Amino acid sequence: MIQRIAIIGLGTMGPGMAARLARGGLQVAAYDVAPVAIERARSMLGVADSVLDALGIAPPQAGVGTVRFTDDLGDAVSGADLIIENVPENISVKADVYRAIDSLIASDTIVASDTSGIPITKLQEHISHPERMVGMHWSNPPHIIPMIEVIAGEKTAPQTVTTIRDLIRSIGLLPVVVKKDVPGFVENRVLYALLREAVDLVERGVIDPEDLDTCVSWGIGYKIAVIGPMALLDMAGLDIYKSVSSFLNADLSNRDDVAPMVLEKTNASKFGIKSGEGMFSYTPEQTKALQGERARKLVAVRRILEGRG
Numbered sequence: 001m002i003q004r005i006a007i008i009g010l011g012t013m014g015p016g017m018a019a020r021l022a023r024g025g026l027q028v029a030a031y032d033v034a035p036v037a038i039e040r041a042r043s044m045l046g047v048a049d050s051v052l053d054a055l056g057i058a059p060p061q062a063g064v065g066t067v068r069f070t071d072d073l074g075d076a077v078s079g080a081d082l083i084i085e086n087v088p089e090n091i092s093v094k095a096d097v098y099r100a101i102d103s104l105i106a107s108d109t110i111v112a113s114d115t116s117g118i119p120i121t122k123l124q125e126h127i128s129h130p131e132r133m134v135g136m137h138w139s140n141p142p143h144i145i146p147m148i149e150v151i152a153g154e155k156t157a158p159q160t161v162t163t164i165r166d167l168i169r170s171i172g173l174l175p176v177v178v179k180k181d182v183p184g185f186v187e188n189r190v191l192y193a194l195l196r197e198a199v200d201l202v203e204r205g206v207i208d209p210e211d212l213d214t215c216v217s218w219g220i221g222y223k224i225a226v227i228g229p230m231a232l233l234d235m236a237g238l239d240i241y242k243s244v245s246s247f248l249n250a251d252l253s254n255r256d257d258v259a260p261m262v263l264e265k266t267n268a269s270k271f272g273i274k275s276g277e278g279m280f281s282y283t284p285e286q287t288k289a290l291q292g293e294r295a296r297k298l299v300a301v302r303r304i305l306e307g308r309g
């Protein structure tokens, strides 16, 4: 049974994951190579906790778990039943972590990766017990979005998948087991199909960025939270989908490289909120207000969707 979890990497995703797992009654050790990331994560726990309160997520009867921060990798993974690797999306950075923990952990300790889309089969090449490695792909913000993809690589033992799926369920989250280890798994294949088209439409001047967001959020987005794509096909009618897709699919963006607009911005260190500018611009005050407003709205929508409005 999983009780002790180590999170390696406390950037965008780590702090919310730590808070959510602790709320599920688990004992979390949180580690990062960067002291500044540890301090930032520590300061974010209170905010995540108040969002979890607003969501009405109660701890189990045995009580709420704990989050302890450490700057020592050996201390973080010592005695852990599960390690969640959450470092940047780069195979060699992730492989370094697996090599570093290999001799520090028991052969049956589960090692999960929060990779956004690197096949688990590739990551398993860098660990001595590949049967205990699994994909555990959270969605951002991880303390609010309940769905987590679970992905087996070619060498993952079925029991490893079952253990992680059951753990996710046991703390009130929603596991989705992906049946094939395809790049991007399912959530990001769908998201990146949408983002490729959205970036292309803005880049070609078909629509302004603000209007693109209005169109998608108030059209498809709002609807799809209630009616998933497969159900939407039935609601629209497969005959309609057949007619439209017969001419539209051929006209959709099929670019297989990164769009010039994105390269231009990233080359100028315009990464979005984290750098103050990306598709839009953000002052620190606006960022704080925006994060609060988004959390409030996501909490409200989730409560309604769960029938707890």
Ligand SMILES: NC(=O)c1ccc[n+]([C@@H]2O[C@H](COP(=O)([O-])OP(=O)(O)OC[C@H]3O[C@@H](n4cnc5c(N)ncnc54)[C@H](O)[C@@H]3O)[C@@H](O)[C@H]2O)c1
Residues within 6 Å of the ligand: 008, 009, 010, 011, 012, 013, 014, 031, 032, 033, 034, 037, 086, 087, 088, 089, 090, 093, 096, 097, 114, 115, 116, 117, 137, 138, 139, 140
């Ligand atoms: N950002 C998202 O929306 C999102 C959503 C789901 C999954 N993911 C995936 O989760 C992983 C982490 O993403 P993120 O957005 O939190 O990244 P991030 O860049 O915000 O944070 C990564 C953290 O890892 C730390 N780090 C780097 N090397 C390390 C090492 N060797 N040991 C310990 N810590 C180390 C960095 O200091 C940093 O704090 C990636 O694989 C990413 O693709 C990201």
Ligand SMILES: Cc1ncc(C=O)c(C(=O)O)c1O
Residues within 6 Å of the ligand: 115, 116, 138, 139, 140, 188
């Ligand atoms: C743009 C983008 N890329 C990856 C992920 C997750 O892996 C997300 C997300 O969770 O929201 C994302 O927005």
